[in-house]
Amino acid sequence: MPDVDHLQELAGLPAVDFQSGTSAVRPTAGAAAWRIRVDPYVDEERTWEEEFAAFLDEVDPAGVRALIIGQWGEAYERDSSFPIGLVVAAAGRLTSLEAVFVGDLVQEEAEISWIEHGDVTPLLTAFPRLRTLGVRGGSSLRLPPVRHESLRELVIESGGLPVEVVRGVLESELPALERLELWLGVSAYGGDASVADLQPLLSGTRFPALSHLGLRNSELQNEIAVAVASAPVVAQLRTLDLSSGTMGDEGAAALLEGQPLIHLDALDLHHHFLTEPMERRVRTALEPHGVRVDLSDRNTPWDDQGPEGRYTTVAE
Missing domain, CATH: 3.80.10.10 (Ribonuclease Inhibitor)
Known part of the structure; x- marks a missing residue:
């Protein structure tokens, strides 16, 4: 997917990679689109679940407005229902969330057709205030008909939808x-x-x-x-x-x-x-x-x- 890069922004907020345990000064919770990702070859001892848990502890989740789900492991072996489930489970803490992008991977991480998905509508159900939803990858993707009063932007990037x-x-x-x-x-x-x-x-x-x-x-x-x-x-x-x-x-x-x-x-x-x-x-x-x-x-x-x-x- 030569024309696809990591997101630079989401919902008008600059994309910022969350790194657990860093001493660097971070933006305030609502001033960034926070990207959570782990490289299975570099971060062998760190799972996406652990990184997301650290994010919820180190950044005020009630102030987070935008979240980018980046690489969660080998995306062709474990589908996006894994990170989506963790985000949905934290809905009671992410009370200001307005934008989510699922699958912010580039070619070096996975070809777009290799990114495995499941049903993404639990995000819409769990977050009634969501205004922006984006997905990269179409393999096994499901989006059954849903009603949502607030969604203003829907983007699905794929090599075959x-x-x-x-x-x-x-x-x-x-x-x-x-x-x-x-x-x-x-x-x-x-x-x-x-x-x-x-x-x-x-x-x-x-x-x-x-x-x-x-x-x-x-x-x-x-x-x-x-x-x-x-x-x-x-x-x-x-x-x-x-x-x-x-x-x-x-x-x-x-x-x-x-x-x-x-x-x-x-x-x-x-x-x-x-x-x-x-x-x-x-x-x-x-x-x-x-x-x-x-x-x-x-x-x-x-x-x-x-x-x-x-x-x-x-x-x-």
């Missing part, structure tokens, strides 16, 4: 949701959702507060662009992100020939396969109206990679 997860998200009742980002990925790594599975979202009836939509990192990026071009949900958006996938001229042309996009603040198409003339068409159509367009990272198809030689940013 199972259709059952997509359906679970779109069947959930999330009246406050403003930002939704799904990395749909490729079929070779479990990304089996079709454009038809996205229709409840594209209809504009699911999430009334939605203003940012990201349907990213897909081998179906052209088909998604065609569907988005006439999707009612677009009228309510301020930002649209169709980046990191296999989009070529056909997808970009569909966007330009569909409903007007000049109400958007930003359109992100970075990592694409557009020709230079099509890039100019997109910019000419949108930038004079104040739309910020990201067309960085233009790629050339590989002969042996994916449909028509195009590839997503993240797969394995």
Whole structure:
């Protein structure tokens, strides 16, 4: 996953690695997004459970607003239900928690397709005030339909997002949701959702507060662009992100020939396969109206990679 790095921030708070027993001056509990992680090769005598227990003892848990679950051991052997269970068990102490990210691992720790998950909805049940939930990795991930009154941002990063997860998200009742980002990925790594599975979202009836939509990192990026071009949900958006996938001229042309996009603040198409003339068409159509367009990272198809030689940013 070459385009994925450790989080630098979460919910507007800088990411800070918690290290137990340090004498260094720490930020106050609510001034950082605290990352808890252990390296099974370096910290052989330290478990994630022990590090998290130390965190609860050394940082005022009642003031913690954001928590990042980093490496908890060998992520392909033990799934995320282990650290999630520990966080849920501490809900009575983490009374100010508003943001959680699960699986902040980079390639040196585990490929994105190797990060094993389970059901992440216990976090939503245990923390009714949660505003932001992020997950990296799609393997064995489960997110059955849930109702949550406070969640404003949901991000799922994957090299292949199972259709059952997509359906679970779109069947959930999330009246406050403003930002939704799904990395749909490729079929070779479990990304089996079709454009038809996205229709409840594209209809504009699911999430009334939605203003940012990201349907990213897909081998179906052209088909998604065609569907988005006439999707009612677009009228309510301020930002649209169709980046990191296999989009070529056909997808970009569909966007330009569909409903007007000049109400958007930003359109992100970075990592694409557009020709230079099509890039100019997109910019000419949108930038004079104040739309910020990201067309960085233009790629050339590989002969042996994916449909028509195009590839997503993240797969394995």
